[in-house]
Amino acid sequence: MVAYHPPAEYLCDYAAGTACEAVSVLIATHLALCPQCRRQVSALDHLGGVMLEDLPPASLSHHAPELPTFKEPADILPPQLTANWPVEPSIPEPLRSYLAMAAKPPVWRWRLPGLSEMAVAVMGENRRSMAHLMRIPAGRAMPRHKHFGHELTLVLSGGFSDETGHYERGDIGYADFNTDHRPIADRGAPCICFVVMDAPLKLTGPLGRMINWAFGTSR
Amino acid sequence: MARSLLSDKPDPTSISAMSSSPASGSLDREKLADYVEAIAKSGDRAAFARLFAVFAPRVKAYLIRLGTESGAAEELAQEVMLTVWRKAGTFDRNQAAVSTWLFTIARNRRIDLIRRTRRPELDPDDPALLPEPEVPADTKMTVAERDVRLREALKALPAEQISLLEHAFYGDKSHSEIAEVTGLPLGTVKSRLRLAFARLRNLLDEPN
Numbered sequence: 001m002v003a004y005h006p007p008a009e010y011l012c013d014y015a016a017g018t019a020c021e022a023v024s025v026l027i028a029t030h031l032a033l034c035p036q037c038r039r040q041v042s043a044l045d046h047l048g049g050v051m052l053e054d055l056p057p058a059s060l061s062h063h064a065p066e067l068p069t070f071k072e073p074a075d076i077l078p079p080q081l082t083a084n085w086p087v088e089p090s091i092p093e094p095l096r097s098y099l100a101m102a103a104k105p106p107v108w109r110w111r112l113p114g115l116s117e118m119a120v121a122v123m124g125e126n127r128r129s130m131a132h133l134m135r136i137p138a139g140r141a142m143p144r145h146k147h148f149g150h151e152l153t154l155v156l157s158g159g160f161s162d163e164t165g166h167y168e169r170g171d172i173g174y175a176d177f178n179t180d181h182r183p184i185a186d187r188g189a190p191c192i193c194f195v196v197m198d199a200p201l202k203l204t205g206p207l208g209r210m211i212n213w214a215f216g217t218s219r
Numbered sequence: 220m221a222r223s224l225l226s227d228k229p230d231p232t233s234i235s236a237m238s239s240s241p242a243s244g245s246l247d248r249e250k251l252a253d254y255v256e257a258i259a260k261s262g263d264r265a266a267f268a269r270l271f272a273v274f275a276p277r278v279k280a281y282l283i284r285l286g287t288e289s290g291a292a293e294e295l296a297q298e299v300m301l302t303v304w305r306k307a308g309t310f311d312r313n314q315a316a317v318s319t320w321l322f323t324i325a326r327n328r329r330i331d332l333i334r335r336t337r338r339p340e341l342d343p344d345d346p347a348l349l350p351e352p353e354v355p356a357d358t359k360m361t362v363a364e365r366d367v368r369l370r371e372a373l374k375a376l377p378a379e380q381i382s383l384l385e386h387a388f389y390g391d392k393s394h395s396e397i398a399e400v401t402g403l404p405l406g407t408v409k410s411r412l413r414l415a416f417a418r419l420r421n422l423l424d425e426p427n
Binding site: 007008009013016017019021024025029031034035038043047048049050051052059061064067090094096098170 | 264271274276277278281283284289293296297304316317319320322323326327329330334341342347348350351365366369370384387388389394396409412413415416419
């Protein structure tokens with residue numbers, strides 16, 4: 001059972017249609033694993049419908065469109081897009097398709113001790129957001145770090161703990177300017193998460209400060 | 220964008236005025252659902268014409284509010300109505316009101332056009348999807364009951380929270396953009412939206 005949900009403002013953005021694509025993919029993938037948030041979003045959709053009912057109608061300059069003479073059967077599925085790469089089937093849609101249909105094969109790249117990343121090709125807000133999969137080996141800790149923006153972390157497999165709690169499949173961790181944390185992966189299996197952030201993180205532990213300095217960047 | 224969302228003047232079309240709005244009073248939701256079912260069952264063109272008369276002007280108004288130019292808004296509204304004709308068979312009156320269904324079609328179609336990709340949504344047939352827990356039928360709220368509760372909850376929300384929902388649904392603003400246009404601190408926007416949401420949720424979650 002999912003214990004950590006996205007902050008309400010992200011569900012609201014998703015339902016109103018204002019969330020960027022990267023956040024939308026993360027929220028929709030969380031919805032696949034969280035019946036409770038599915039109900040919340042359907043309540044917000046309902047709010048959108050109430051709004052639509054109550055808008056003063058605009059005047060139309062054309063009449064109703066010519067109707068096609070036949071109706072498509074309801075069970076016609078949208079065209080199946082072909083997967084370019086095999087993707088772990090336990091990763092729910094829509095994230096799975098984003099990985100499977102990427103132009104380049106998704107590969108893990110070593111980032112830091114205890115952290116590999118896989119880029120996910122999805123557009124963020126104002127092109128500032130970054131989206132990637134993150135993998136921490138079983139039982140390993142990520143270097144302590146701070147955030148300079150907002151970050152949503154959806155656990156896909158394994159789990160991790162930090163100062164704010166213990167996160168498992170389907171849970172969403174939320175970090176912002178106030179968060180200075182050191183996530184530790186559960187023993188037994190690597191922890192794989194989908195992460196969307198709008199500013200890079202900054203390492204704050206003693207080792208991390210050295211890496212920041214050595215790489216000349218914050219990551 | 221929309222006029223005077225934040226002004227003190229009462230706006231007859233604001234979310235807070237909704238439940239008393241004459242526009243909503245004239246809609247018979249059961250009848251609207253009957254029309255969609257008639258289209259699905261027998262391709263009933265008269266039913267489509269009635270739905271079109273109710274919703275095409277409202278979908279157009281919605282798109283204009285979001286900043287779409289009038290001609291493009293009308294074209295898009297026509298497209299949305301054609302989707303209603305084609306996909307009537309997927310509508311389930313036990314799951315949603317016709318207006319909710321129309322809202323999601325219009326919202327998604329607009330995003331698809333802007334991004335030139337499909338709006339990311341979950342796949343209900345995904346084997347990885349965690350299914351809904353079984354709820355006893357007698358404790359489940361009907362669409363009509365939810366509608367009443369939602370409108371009551373909206374009436375009870377403080378103006379400052381309503382104004383943020385208007386920015387989101389009428390103004391095409393994400394919560395961080397709302398902070399930029401209103402000058403409110405981001406933390407204030409977040410906490411107000413969370414409060415509004417908690418109130419709506421409590422009302423909609425509780426069985427009678």
